[in-house]
Amino acid sequence: MGRSVEGHARSDRPPGRTAEAAQRTAAVRERVQALGNVLSDALAVEVHGTDLQTLKRAPRRAPPTVSPADLEAHPGPVWDAFVPQAPGPFRWWGAERRYARRLADAEDRFAEAIERHRAAEETRRDRVARALREQVEQQRRLDEATAEQHARIDAYERAVENHERVAVTRYFTKALDRITEPLEFPRRRKVRYVPESTLLAVEWDLPDVGVVPAEASYHYDRSRDAVVAVPRDPVELRRLYQQLVAQLALRALHLVFGSDRYGVVETVVFNGMVESVDPTTGQTVRPCLITLRATREQYQALVLDQLDPVACVRHYFAAEVSRHPEELQPVEPVLEFDLADPRTVEAVDVISEIDARPNLLDLSPEAFEHLVHNLLTRMGLETRLFRRGTDGGIDCVAYDPRPITGGKFVVQAKLWTRTVPPSAVRDLFGTVLDAGATKGILITTSGFGPTSYQFANGKPLQLIDATALLSLCHTHNIPARIIRRAS
Structure with missing residues (x-):
């Protein structure tokens, strides 16, 4: 009698464990499906910027004080x-x-x-x-x-x-703070506004690769009488994670441009960061796993619910996406977030006349080129200035001796107060090709328009506007400010 009961119990185990394996497999697939729907779920929610007038409190009536x-x-x-x-x-x-x-x-x-x-x-x-x-x-x-x-x-x-730096930064900070993250993703995000180029720099924390289930499915192993996980193929895991990262970048563009009720942002730079532990050192690291620059015109041309996120960010926005995110392999941001940080460029004194820093707009074009030369030297580059009028479109050549990331850079310095036209960026690209340079750098005391950024996407060009220039000067202990005189 006892043996028959025991045999009956054993016969029940495989069906019960098989059902458990099926349930676990279904949960994994449901999780993967949810990760694949991050962008479509975001598109299903209407995004609109805050009308600041709605923040006004209604007039209040004093309570009656007479019985x-x-x-x-x-x-x-x-x-x-x-x-x-x-x-x-x-x-x-x-x-x-x-x-x-x-x-x-x-x-x-x-x-x-x-x-x-x-x-x-x-x-x-x-x-x-x-x-x-x-x-x-x-x-x-x-x-x-x-x-x-x-x-x-x-x-x-x-x-x-009026595109004031601090006000626009505050506006978008509050707008994005109201956004809830799906699937318990990190909520850390920062924005900085660059008025000279109507550009919003966004630094957004992404979930690490562990958010993708490492198990592809489960099955019941009769010999071990256990439910066993089937590991996900590393190539598939990487593909799913890259797909998620691309979705999150496009979602961020959707949220930023959708929140821009006042039309003050023409270009968005998105840097997707991951805070994780480097397995080789055990130290906390924050590599950038995706970086892209998008103009409003580019974004508005998208049909977000019909595109392939990875193909879109890579080929349409010329984004840099980590080839091995599971190894925390970083990419170089198209714009370092710190270069857009207004805290590094605000005036030291409220009354500009008592600020001892030189106003770059008071320099002569030749003196400005020398300042740029000095800045690049302090940044660790070997530089050579060209005589004005004989440079063939090159103000300075800089050499970075580091392997892999180094090379020959051609530099142009524009001491301007008006927006640099796209033609100057196109000319710089032609100069890079003619000189066989690794990169072209255009530094200005003004800003760039969205067309210039759109042209620079995917090309070896770095555009440094007034905000980024002042941040670099601040970082390398060069006193400088940019004060536009009233005309």
Whole structure:
């Protein structure tokens, strides 16, 4: 009897374990499907920027400070309530005298009641007047606070509309902070606005490769009487992770451009970072696994629900995507986030006239070229200046002796206040090809438009605008500022 029960239990195990394996496999596939739907799920939610006027508080009314009982005058004493009853027709001896005394006493009490009523009414009127004055004063304070808050919102909105660095950075920081991340992804993200180029730099933390299930499926192993995982092919794991990273980059573009209610961003730089532990050193690292630059025009031409995310970011936006993200192999950002950080370029003093740093716009073109030469030298590059007018479009040649990442760089310096036209960027690219250089660098005291960035995508060109230039000067201890004089 015991053997038959034991045999029956053993016969139940494979079906039960098989079902467990099927459930685990289904969970893994569901997770992979969810990772593949990150972009489509984001597109299903309407994104719109905040109308700053909606942040204005509604006017508030001061609460009433007068008791309803005090609002109306209290009725005064009535003589009929005091007058004694007159003697009847049959009067006893002395009734008239007693009535006269009662009448005199009633008159005294009535007079006292009138006086008390008068004093009470005077106190009530004083109390009402005082309460009304307090209510008026409280209402005045509330109105002033509301007007002050409305004025701050109006000033904030004007600052955003005028492309002011700090205001636009704050606007997009708050907009993106309201976005929830799917599947418990990291929430760390930073933005910096570069007004000279109407560019928003975004540094976005991505989940590491561990977010993709390392198991492809599960099966029941009868010999071991256990549910066993089937490892996912490393190539497939890498492909799924790259697909996820590309989706997250496109999702970020969708969120940024969708939040731009005031039309102040023409170009977005996206750097996708991963915070992880380097298995070779055990140290925490933050490699950049994807970097791209997108203009509004490029983005608006996309049909996001019909494209291949990896093909889009690589071929359309010329993005750099880590070939081996599972090994935390980094890519070089198209723009280092720190070069867009406004904290490194704001004026030292509120009154610019007492700021001791030289204004780069006061330099001559030749002096500006020498400053750029000095900057590149401090950055560790070997540089050679060309004589003006004989450089064939080259102001400076810099050599980076490092293997792999080094090479010959041709540099142009534009001491301009107007936006650098796309033709200058195209000319620089031609110079790079003619000179057989590794990279072309265009440094300016102004900014670049979206067409210039669009042309530079995927080409060995680095565009350094006023913000990035000042950040580099700050990093390498070169005092500098850029103050545009009123015309």
